[in-house]
Amino acid sequence: MKKKTDDLFDILADLGGPIPSEDARDRRRREKGLPDEAARRDLALTYLTVQRRLWPALGKT
Numbered sequence: 001m002k003k004k005t006d007d008l009f010d011i012l013a014d015l016g017g018p019i020p021s022e023d024a025r026d027r028r029r030r031e032k033g034l035p036d037e038a039a040r041r042d043l044a045l046t047y048l049t050v051q052r053r054l055w056p057a058l059g060k061t
Helices: 002-016 024-031 037-054 056-060
Strands: none
Touching (some): 037 056
C-alpha cells in the first residue's frame, strides 16, 4: 500500500509542478492548523479511492 500511495503522490506532484523553495518558518506558517502529513496522505488516498469507486469509467480514461 505504501508503494501505491507514493506512486499516487508522484503523479500528483508531476501535475502540480515544482515546489518553490522555502525556509522552515514559511513551511510552519503554511502548515499551521493542518493535520500531520501522514493524515493528509490518508485523506487524499481515501478521497481518490471513493472517487474511483463512484466513477469507475472516468478512472480508466
